[in-house]
Amino acid sequence: MKVKYDFDEIEKKWQDRWAEDDLYAVPDFSDQPKYYCLEMFPYPSGKLHMGHVRNYSIGDVVARYKSMQGFHVLHPMGWDAFGLPAENAAIKHGGIHPADWTIENIKNMREQLKQLGISYDWNREFATCDPEYYRWTEWLFLQLYHKGLAYKKLSAVNWCPDCATVLANEQVVNGCCERCKTTVEKRELAQWFFKITDYADRLLKDMDLLEGWPEKVKIMQENWIGRSEGAEIDFIIDGTEDKITVYTTRPDTVFGVTYMALAPEHPLAERLIAGSEKEAEIKEFVRKVKNLSEIDRTSSEVEKVGYPLGAYCINPLTGEKIPVLIANYVLLEYGTGCVMGVPAHDQRDFEFARKYNYPIRVVIQPAGAALAPGEMESAYEEEGFLVNSGQFNGQPNKEAIKSITSYLEEMGQGRFKVTYRLRDWLISRQRYWGAPIPIIYCENCGIVPAPESDLPVLLPMEVEFKPTGQSPLAECPDFVNTTCPSCGGQGKRETDTMDTFMCSSWYYYRFTSPREAEQPWDKDKVDYWLPVDQYIGGVEHAILHLLYSRFFTKVLNDLKLVSNQEPFTNLLTQGMVLKDGTKMSKSKGNVVSPEDIIARYGADTARLFILFAAPPERDLEWSDQAVEGCYRFLNRIWRLVEPLEEMLKKAPGRPDTDLAGANRDMRRITHKTIKKVTEDISTRFNFNTAVSAIMEHVNALYQFKELPETDRDSAVLREAVESLLLLLAPFAPHITEEIWEATGHAGSIHLQKWPSYNPAAIVEDEITIVVQINSRVRDRMLLPAGLTAGEMQELVMHDPKILRLTEGKKIVKIIPVPGKLVNIVVK
RNA sequence: GCGGGCGUGGCGGAACGGCAGACGCGCUGGACUUAGGAUCCAGUGGGGUAAUUCCCGUGAAGGUUCAAGUCCUUUCGCCCGCACCA
Structure with missing residues (x-):
């Protein structure tokens, strides 16, 4: 080993070696259990940013860890290569073709990913703009x-x-x-x-299958799909055959309808406007509303405005004539594009009715109280019993929702209806x-x-x-x-292209058989690998990409092209990389470039920092000084092992199990570290605490190696160093590979088995027990491990200090917690 | 407005209801040095004390418990998503 840690030389050496050996190539099938680890593929914008580095570092730890655990791991990478920036670049700079621009960017970014040492099987790489991909x-x-x-x-x-x-x-x-x-x-x-609306219900229901998804993402999708149950009710327009069909979630309030509001774009509205008293004025209003942007249109800040059209519709239950108006707050896209106004039981309708003097008719009352329309200060939206509702009087309103809808259904003027907020996907x-x-x-x-x-x-x-x-x-x-x-005559092609989200809705299937020429994928391979076991990416795709991919999977399943119901079993949404408390962006001038960091400290340091600085789901605050700290840590490992190189090569492979003193302690720390790191990675993806456990292990090793050679067992030292390297390998793949080789090991460290701990080795001989009096720590005692509650209490109650402190006091209660503490409650 | 998340040292962050602040950064002191912005060792929440020690501390206020950063109630602040959805 060189005296100095030369990351540049080491990282280049191993990246080349791995490529030569095709170390990360994955066979299509194996007898080992499969594990498909996938990170969201990037748009080839030109350069990697820190968000990418974080995303791919997290994925690489998972992939390498699973691989060392004996899984057959698919870890591929490709390019979401169609999209606007390429075309905008062509327009802006002239002379550059989007294809060339994209290919050039891919070349750069592929190089950067290789510099990071991510364990991709590059044989499976593709770009969605390849004709061989977009053909499918x-x-x-x-x-x-x-x-x-x-x-x-x-x-x-x-x-x-x-x-x-x-x-x-x-x-x-x-x-x-x-x-x-x-x-x-x-x-x-x-x-x-x-x-996609045909699949709304399935997309909603199958969220039960997504136990490995963050609750937050599922809730966002649920809100986006926006299912609501209610009824459609037909109101005949007075004096015509026409009807207004209204959607409501509150059919129990139909007796309380005092106006009917249509969206300005409602097809009926136009006809009703024609010939109305204020035709010109209303048309002007409609024109204004239509010209509003989406924000202004849907903002709840905007005052509600309505224009009566002079027409009336007939309430199917009361036979009453109800004024029809158009109103700016009614959206054509939702429900049927109209709203029945029930001022007594909807706060928005209440305010609107106050403004325009529409009657407020109470049809639901709380038990044992009477609401007076004149005295109400807000709508009554709670549960209650029906009044002023003919034969339905006295029914609980929940029940009336059903009975009134059924009644309307019998009349042929209504029906149960489920409505979604989700719209079809415009591609x-x-x-x-x-x-x-x-x-x-x-x-x-x-x-x-x-x-x-x-x-x-x-x-x-x-x-x-x-x-x-x-x-x-x-x-x-x-x-x-x-x-x-069809007929051989003149035809014209569609000139629009597809939304790029279409390309990214199925790419994870293609990775299983990227060179397949006869079909989009080989079904045997897809059935072997899918669903993706771990998907990792930014939360900004919570709805877009993730919802579309789920939709696609359901369609493909119906088409018998795939056998899985859902594409991604587990989802990890990583947090943003921040600098000075805000997202890195060019306009704020707070961008830290991965290139610079790699050039200065190497990929291992960059990866280690990003995994150490925060748990993966949380936002991560960039700190140049903390990066420096990670770099020092890797140097510290180098300096720890370098002088021991020859000695480690000669050391026996496995330490004796009956050790004593420092050797026994060192071995215990080694095995405890293995346990901790394994648990942190596998049960909760807490890479930050895994790294800190490795750091503690290194600190302990520094103490241990200072001991005189006669006092320390070389096999214990060797086991400690080997474990350190194996545990760190998924995080810092280059330096660990280099030291692994230098200390006399044949074969890549990344093909080694993940270390396992020996439960016997982590058993403590003695434990520090905390002694509390009235829940305050008053003493600590070093006691033999494995004492029962009674034995512990016995020892503690004979401790001179405790005797002194409890002297003359009445002992109310003693709570011994084996292995932890004894709390003595005194008066 | 609705839904979700988060509030812990100077900073990033640790803590199966059981020693709050692991680990790292920063800072202080020491060692080694011509030198140190390298490295190694030690210390580092606040306050009191000569001191073995004592008191106070996880946004705030209550509560449950022998014991609360952790569980419950209320409240404040920040972040994210949805929002006139009928």
Whole structure:
């Protein structure tokens, strides 16, 4: 060994060696139990950032640990390579093709991942922009199309003016584009959707299967799906055949309806406006509301405004005429686009009715009290019994929800209905750098899917990237013009491309058979490896990617293409990497570059710091000084072993079991460390405490090696050092590999078995027992281990100090806790 | 407003209801040195005491318990998600 720890030389040496030996290549099958460890693959933006380093360091510890534990581990990496930045770069810098830009970035980032020493099987690498990959993305689109799960529809969609494309609901955050934060507009466009709403119930129910997911993520998905139970009720419009169908979760309050509010865009509204008294004024109001951004539109701050349309609808239960109005707070997208106003029992309706003087009619009362509409200061939203509700009077309202809905159902004017907040997934994008939607439009045949034999529908390379708001593909006649596969006539290709979330919804299946040419994957391999045992990534994908992937898996399961119900058994959402209390970002100028850290301290130090500084789910505060500390720690290990190199090579392989004194203590510490590190990694992913246990072990070793050689057993020392290296190997793979080799071991440390502890070795001879008087620590006693409660109490009660302190006091109670303490309660 | 999470030294963070502050950073002192911003050793929550020691301390206030950072109730602050969802 060199005297100095030369991380640069060591890390390069081993990265090359591992690549030469193809050390991390994973055979397709094995008799060992399988373990699929996956980190969310990155978008190739150009360089790794600290978030990536954290994500991949965590994954690598898990993969290496599981592998040493004897699992057959699949640990692959690829690239989520379609997407806007590539295209924006092409527009901005001119002359760069998105493909070239992307390939260049992948090259850089692959290099960086290799520098970090992550144990990927690089043979399985792919990028979603490879035609051999997106061919199958297109193929999967066709499978959804044939199943009736992909459809085209004209509707008001989210439009990001900056990205010049539409967005899925999931990509709109607080009314802004999730990517660029631009305020999203509404546009009326014909777009492709996936019917994720057909799977709403299953996506909700199967969350029971996701025991290994953080509660937080499951709750977020639950909220996003937003299931609610209620009823649809038909109100006939007075003097016409038309009806307004309203959705409500409170059919028990139908007798209390005093107005009916439609969304400004409601199809009936337009007809009712025509010819109404204030036609012009109302039209102006509708126009204004429609022009509002998503944020302003849905903000609860905005005052509620309504316009009566002069029309009336008939309450099916009372026969009463109820005024119909349009109101800015009613959303077309939710339910049926209208709301029945029940001021007495809904706070929003209450406020609205006060403002416009609509009657407040009480139909539910708490037991033993009478609500007076004139005296109410807020709506009564609690449970109660029905009043003013004809034959339903006296029923508990919970019961009335059912009985009234059933009654309406018999009348043919209502039905039970479950509603979801979840919308269908809009997958069209008016951009170039994505997988083409394999559809042809024919004047005779209409929408015709591209034949599977024609896949992939290739992206043309010669394209202009003018930001026009239309897909650049539309400007490319060679791409657009084709023949109709059905009639052979003139056909035009769909020019929109697919949302990149489509590409990332199935990539984890492809890793099992990345070079498969005849099908998206080999089913035997998918069935062997899936589901992913451990998935690791940022919580920002809690809804988007994770919900889409679950949806895809359910569809693929229905198509018998996969056998698993869920894609990811266990999910770890890692926290952000912060600097000075906020997220690292260029605009704040607080970015720490992984390149610099690796150049200065090496990958092992970078990895160790990031795993040591905080538990994985929590945000991590970057500290240059603490990085320095980790670097010192690795140096400390180097200096510990370097002078012992020759001695360790010659030491016997295994220490005797009947040791005494310092040797016995050292061996106990070694085995306790093995136990602690194993438990910290396996039961809770507490890498930070695992590392600190290793540090304590090193501190103990420093004391031990100072002993005269006659007092310390070389086999004990060897076992301690070997264990140290094995335990640290998943965290710092290079330095441990180097020392492993230098101390006379053949074969990579990463192919070794994870150490196991000997329960006999960790048994203590003596334990410090705390003695409390009235719950305050008054003494400590070194007692033999394994005493019973009675023996302990006996010894403690004869302790001179305790005798002195309890003298003259009345002993009320003694609580002995074996192995821990004795508490004496005195008066 | 609803849902979830978090509040512990100067800092990052440890603590099956049982010695609060492991480990690391920083700081202080010592050793080795021409030197130390290297390394090794020791100390380091606050306050009192000459001292073996004593008192106070986990955002705040109550409670349960022999014993509470940990369990229960109330409350304050910060972070995240959803939000006029009918």
